[in-house]
Amino acid sequence: MRLRSGPLRVRLEASEEIQAQAEAAGLVLVAPGEEADLVARPDAEASAIPLSLSTGLDRRPGLSPREIEVLECLVDGWSNAEIASLLGIGVRTVRFHLGNIYATLGVSRRGEAAREALRLGVVRLEA
Numbered sequence: 514m515r516l517r518s519g520p521l522r523v524r525l526e527a528s529e530e531i532q533a534q535a536e537a538a539g540l541v542l543v544a545p546g547e548e549a550d551l552v553a554r555p556d557a558e559a560s561a562i563p564l565s566l567s568t569g570l571d572r573r574p575g576l577s578p579r580e581i582e583v584l585e586c587l588v589d590g591w592s593n594a595e596i597a598s599l600l601g602i603g604v605r606t607v608r609f610h611l612g613n614i615y616a617t618l619g620v621s622r623r624g625e626a627a628r629e630a631l632r633l634g635v636v637r638l639e640a
Contacts, residue, residue, distance in 0.1 A: 524549035575617045576635065583610040585636045588627045 522543050525532050536542055543549045576584065579600075586596040593607045600607075615621055618629045630636045 522547075522549045524552045526552065526554045576614065580610050580614050580617075581635065583607060584614055584626065584630050587611070587614075587623055588630060588636050588638065 522541050523535070524543050524545065524547070525535050527535075532542060582600060583596055586599060591599070593604050593611070597604045597607045611623075611626070614626055618626055618633075620626045620629055631638065
């Protein structure tokens with residue numbers, strides 16, 4: 514089965530309180546009967562949802578905090594030189610981080626990395 518493009522749609526079979534926590538954490542929840550990419554059934558004893566454990570959705574799929582910063586800049590359309598200047602690092606270091614990001618996300622280009630980061634919810638577009 515192949516995931517659609519766009520955000521991961523989750524059907525969360527849990528209390529309303531837990532569903533509210535999941536929505537506040539940024540999950541896209543679907544109603545019963547709607548098509549979902551993932552169905553999560555936390556234990557009845559769960560009082561909160563650790564996002565990466567209970568749902569299987571890891572918002573930071575093995576990326577370091579610095580790689581997340583680089584990825585946020587990439588999604589905003591910044592060049593390597595602009596990213597380096599903003600973060601106070603060298604262009605070669607930006608390229609190093611981008612290589613790690615591409616490998617972690619399983620992509621080979623900037624646009625693919627941006628799309629995958631947005632799809633996974635690792636970064637968000639600012640309005």
